[in-house]
Amino acid sequence: xxxxxxxxxxxxxxxxxxxxxxxxxxxxxxxxxxxxxxxxxxxxxxxxxxxxxxxxxxxxxxxxxxxxxxxxxxxxxxxxxxxxxxxxxxxxxxxxxxxxxxxxxxxxxxxxxxxxxxxxxxxxxxxxxxxxxxxxxxxxxxxxxxxxxxxxxxxxxxxxxxxxxxx
Amino acid sequence: xxxxxxxxxxxxxxxxxxxxxxxxxxxxxxxxxxxxxxxxxxxxxxxxxxxxxxxxxxxxxxxxxxxxxxxxxxxxxxxxxxxxxxxxxxxxxxxxxxxxxxxxxxxxxxxxxxxxxxxxxxxxxxxxxxxxxxxxxxxxxxxxxxxxxxxxxxxxxxxxxxxxxxxxxxxxxxxxxxx
Numbered sequence: 001x002x003x004x005x006x007x008x009x010x011x012x013x014x015x016x017x018x019x020x021x022x023x024x025x026x027x028x029x030x031x032x033x034x035x036x037x038x039x040x041x042x043x044x045x046x047x048x049x050x051x052x053x054x055x056x057x058x059x060x061x062x063x064x065x066x067x068x069x070x071x072x073x074x075x076x077x078x079x080x081x082x083x084x085x086x087x088x089x090x091x092x093x094x095x096x097x098x099x100x101x102x103x104x105x106x107x108x109x110x111x112x113x114x115x116x117x118x119x120x121x122x123x124x125x126x127x128x129x130x131x132x133x134x135x136x137x138x139x140x141x142x143x144x145x146x147x148x149x150x151x152x153x154x155x156x157x158x159x160x161x162x163x164x165x166x167x
Numbered sequence: 168x169x170x171x172x173x174x175x176x177x178x179x180x181x182x183x184x185x186x187x188x189x190x191x192x193x194x195x196x197x198x199x200x201x202x203x204x205x206x207x208x209x210x211x212x213x214x215x216x217x218x219x220x221x222x223x224x225x226x227x228x229x230x231x232x233x234x235x236x237x238x239x240x241x242x243x244x245x246x247x248x249x250x251x252x253x254x255x256x257x258x259x260x261x262x263x264x265x266x267x268x269x270x271x272x273x274x275x276x277x278x279x280x281x282x283x284x285x286x287x288x289x290x291x292x293x294x295x296x297x298x299x300x301x302x303x304x305x306x307x308x309x310x311x312x313x314x315x316x317x318x319x320x321x322x323x324x325x326x327x328x329x330x331x332x333x334x335x336x337x338x339x340x341x342x343x344x345x346x
Contacts, residue, residue, distance in 0.1 A: 108278060109277055110279060121243040
């Protein structure tokens with residue numbers, strides 16, 4: 001058994017693998033859509049919540065908080081970026097669109113174990129971050145989200161849990 | 168998979184292909200080793216970042232992956248005297264770098280993913296994501312158990328060779344990373 005599974009509930013691990021398989025299928029199918037738009041964390045998270053349902057996943061909006069040492073000046077720099085992610089019922093973080101990482105599957109942060117605190121601390125919930133239309137264009141995000149839900153249905157053969165828009 | 172354009176643009180195509188190739192390979196190896204252990208009724212060998220990185224470095228060779236040791240650092244938020252405070256947290260860690268210089272982490276801190284994560288090597292996010300990895304010698308630390316790490320690294324290497332049907336590029340043991 002992969003050692004880190006001990007930090008996650010069985011339900012979380014099953015959901016993670018199901019999601020990995022779905023992402024892999026999404027990667028393989030080609031889109032017929034002629035109009036191109038940029039995909040972002042807000043739309044993917046909303047699509048996944050609509051698909052899996054709010055009983056399985058909770059939508060979180062806020063920002064990624066990073067304190068780093070600047071490579072040249074050696075000064076501490078506090079950076080942040082608006083972000084959306086998901087939480088499972090066990091409280092684990094599922095990030096399908098992680099910042100600066102290239103991963104075949106969503107990034108899955110444990111809700112237990114000392115090491116997870118370093119990662120969890122970066123995810124700061126603050127829905128007011130999305131109040132600025134410059135950063136969160138509701139029309140564009142909703143168009144993308146509904147398109148992604150339809151793709152999830154296509155590759156899995158399953159029906160979405162809900163079509164209710166979560167602003 | 169969903170990847171932003173800026174992330175896509177700041178990892179090389181060969182590194183992306185490597186990640187996709189390793190996706191099934193690592194899981195097959197973990198499953199193969201678990202099955203073999205059960206068949207042999209041997210005690211469970213536990214893996215960690217140090218042993219996985221050493222095994223992958225031996226299997227693929229220095230031309231594909233260089234081995235790096237140090238700590239993974241980050242800030243956590245605490246409350247001191249009723250006020251929010253930030254404090255540094257760090258843990259010993261090992262990781263790899265691809266030929267293009269991107270960090271490839273097969274056993275990322277705090278993250279479940281049994282698949283490696285590739286970090287961007289350029290663009291606006293590179294300084295932030297790479298600054299968590301601080302290179303320093305770690306083999307003198309008490310919790311760097313050389314004997315257990317060597318045993319699990321060679322066990323993993325055996326699995327990589329069995330699953331792939333290929334021989335390791337090098338089998339010499341490196342307690343310390345060469346960098």
